Amino acid sequence: MSQETELAVVAGNGTENGTENATGSAGVKSARRAIDLIETFAATDAWLSLSDLHARTGFPRSSLHGLLHTLYESGWLQVDAGGTKYRLGVRALICGTAYVDRDPVIPFATDALEQMRDATGFTAHYARRYGAEVVYLETRESRQSIRLVSRVGRTLPTYATALGKALLAELTHDEINQLLPGSLAPLTPNTITSREALHAECAATRERGYGSESEEGTLGVRCVAAVIPYRIPGTDAMSCSMPVENATDEEAKRVGELLVETTMQLGARLRRAGIR
Numbered sequence: 627m628s629q630e631t632e633l634a635v636v637a638g639n640g641t642e643n644g645t646e647n648a649t650g651s652a653g654v655k656s657a658r659r660a661i662d663l664i665e666t667f668a669a670t671d672a673w674l675s676l677s678d679l680h681a682r683t684g685f686p687r688s689s690l691h692g693l694l695h696t697l698y699e700s701g702w703l704q705v706d707a708g709g710t711k712y713r714l715g716v717r718a719l720i721c722g723t724a725y726v727d728r729d730p731v732i733p734f735a736t737d738a739l740e741q742m743r744d745a746t747g748f749t750a751h752y753a754r755r756y757g758a759e760v761v762y763l764e765t766r767e768s769r770q771s772i773r774l775v776s777r778v779g780r781t782l783p784t785y786a787t788a789l790g791k792a793l794l795a796e797l798t799h800d801e802i803n804q805l806l807p808g809s810l811a812p813l814t815p816n817t818i819t820s821r822e823a824l825h826a827e828c829a830a831t832r833e834r835g836y837g838s839e840s841e842e843g844t845l846g847v848r849c850v851a852a853v854i855p856y857r858i859p860g861t862d863a864m865s866c867s868m869p870v871e872n873a874t875d876e877e878a879k880r881v882g883e884l885l886v887e888t889t890m891q892l893g894a895r896l897r898r899a900g901i902r
Contacts, residue, residue: 659685660693664702664718673711722779726763730901731862735854738864738892739766746881748866755793755861758784758805782843785824786813788851789863792837795828796859802828816841836882837863841870848873850882855893857902864889 666682667674674682676690685693694712697703701717726732735752742750743766752764759781784790785806794802802825810819818824831837836852843849844867851865866881896902 656689656693659683659689660697663690663693663697664714667703667712667714668718673706673713675711678711726778729763730899731896732764734892734895734899734901735764735862735864736766738888739764742766742864742866742885742888743768745884746866748868748881751789751865751867753789753863753865755784755790755863756781758807760784760787760789760793760863783810783813785810786817786839786843787865788837788839788849789865790837791824791827791831791839792851792853792863792865793860794824795831795837796853799825813843814841814845816845818842834882835886837865838878838882840873846870848878850878850885852882852885852889854889854896856896864892 662683663679663685666679672678676687676694679685679690679694680687683690694703698705698712698715701715701720703712704715705712732752739750739752742748747768749765749767751762753760753762755761760783762778762780762782765778782790784794794805797805803821806821806824810817810821810824812819818827827837836850838848838850840848846869848868848870849865850868851863853860854862854864856862864885866885868878868881
């Protein structure tokens with residue numbers, strides 16, 4: 627069988643010459659369910675029982691029992707003292723860390739983050755857009771860091787963050803509409819939940835060169851962010867998080883302009899290194 631035929635068989639969910647491979651189809655279904663379970667656990671801090679998971683996923687209890695056992699045995703889940711509830715295990719951290727460790731951008735980004743933290747005294751973040759969310763890949767905290775939810779590996783909606791607005795501004799009006807969910811759920815009372823207001827903010831971001839938000843993602847925190855220009859459209863951005871009491875309009879502008887300068891330099895370094 628040629629490589630092209632093998633790929634066609636995989637793409638056809640285990641079919642070859644019109645004949646369904648039931649074993650292959652079942653394996654794909656189980657793999658999809660295992661992934662859905664891991665993502666269900668990732669979306670909550672709570673321990674989940676088999677009944678909880680059945681209610682959340684709709685998967686048959688018989689299938690859930692086998693999947694939970696397999697994921698537990700392989701380290702993807704841990705079980706509570708009573709042996710009836712589960713949450714993510716250490717394997718999730720190991721694989722997540724491997725993604726960051728193997729990303730060729732991160733060593734360059736780390737230098738830029740430390741430069742921004744030292745120059746501003748504020749916590750600096752590096753994130754990548756994944757669909758309608760931003761994923762935090764690296765952080766350098768200031769010595770006076772305030773409590774933030776944007777730790778490495780965390781995700782936040784693009785519309786509620788300076789990072790996300792900077793990255794959304796890379797897209798067209800229609801692309802933004804297609805990307806975002808039907809409704810924009812607020813994270814704080816200050817979160818933009820109107821598409822019209824968000825489009826206006828993206829236009830302002832394009833004009834000034836950096837994204838900005840004040841207490842939209844986290845109360846007490848103001849952020850500015852700029853895209854790293856090494857891909858078109860941009861996928862990655864850097865930000866600085868500032869306590870609102872220290873973040874006057876003048877200070878936010880100073881930090882935003884410094885971010886633009888720093889990200890331009892970082893983008894040039896990445897292009898010279900052949901990283902795309």
